[in-house]
Amino acid sequence: APNIHVDYMQQALNLARKSPPKPTNYRVGALLIDGKTNTVLATGYTLECEGNTHAEQSCFIKLAKEHNVTEEQLGGILPKETVLYTTVEPCFKRLSGNLPCVQRILRLGKAIKTVYVGVKEPEKFVGENTGRKQLEDAGIEVVLVEGMEKEILEVATAGHVPER
Ligand SMILES: Nc1nc(=O)c(N)c(NC[C@H](O)[C@H](O)[C@H](O)COP(=O)(O)O)[nH]1
Ligand SMILES: [Zn+2]
Numbered sequence: 001a002p003n004i005h006v007d008y009m010q011q012a013l014n015l016a017r018k019s020p021p022k023p024t025n026y027r028v029g030a031l032l033i034d035g036k037t038n039t040v041l042a043t044g045y046t047l048e049c050e051g052n053t054h055a056e057q058s059c060f061i062k063l064a065k066e067h068n069v070t071e072e073q074l075g076g077i078l079p080k081e082t083v084l085y086t087t088v089e090p091c092f093k094r095l096s097g098n099l100p101c102v103q104r105i106l107r108l109g110k111a112i113k114t115v116y117v118g119v120k121e122p123e124k125f126v127g128e129n130t131g132r133k134q135l136e137d138a139g140i141e142v143v144l145v146e147g148m149e150k151e152i153l154e155v156a157t158a159g160h161v162p163e164r
Contacts, residue, residue, distance in 0.1 A: 021159025028055035035081035075108035092131030
């Protein structure tokens with residue numbers, strides 16, 4: 001039977017393929033979904049929005065612009081059954097020092113109920129990603145959508161110099 005989570009994760013992966021390859025990040029795709037009506041609220045991919053933006057961050061930036069609010073105010077207008085799909089789990093630390101997406105998700109309050117991820121973040125840039133625990137401690141469910149790890153990582157690391 002077609003799995004709705006795999007369908008959305010495939011959509012997110014197709015978004016990730018639009019991201020310009022870079023050796024210092026991952027090419028990620030993300031979708032914000034209204035879980036009640038099953039409608040797509042926003043899509044995003046790494047570097048879509050100006051500056052050094054992440055896929056999840058691009059979803060928030062675009063949706064905030066659409067509603068004429070700041071990214072910080074987005075929590076007030078998101079449907080309460082909002083779910084986030086992201087091919088790579090939200091970052092908890094960024095080498096650039098920019099605000100990590102786990103913090104961006106947490107400051108939306110209870111707006112995001114569940115985060116569906118395609119893979120855990122590899123340890124290459126920032127070591128073990130402890131973001132999942134921060135989200136769970138805030139009452140946000142983190143669910144791994146299995147079966148697409150290999151193709152998600154291939155896309156995510158396309159800009160990386162092959163390990164010797
Ligand atoms: N979930 C997620 N979505 C993204 O769109 C993206 N690029 C990453 N990547 C995580 C990785 O840890 C950071 O890309 C590096 O730590 C470099 O940090 P910057 O991206 O330059 O801020 N992770
Ligand atoms: Zn991030």
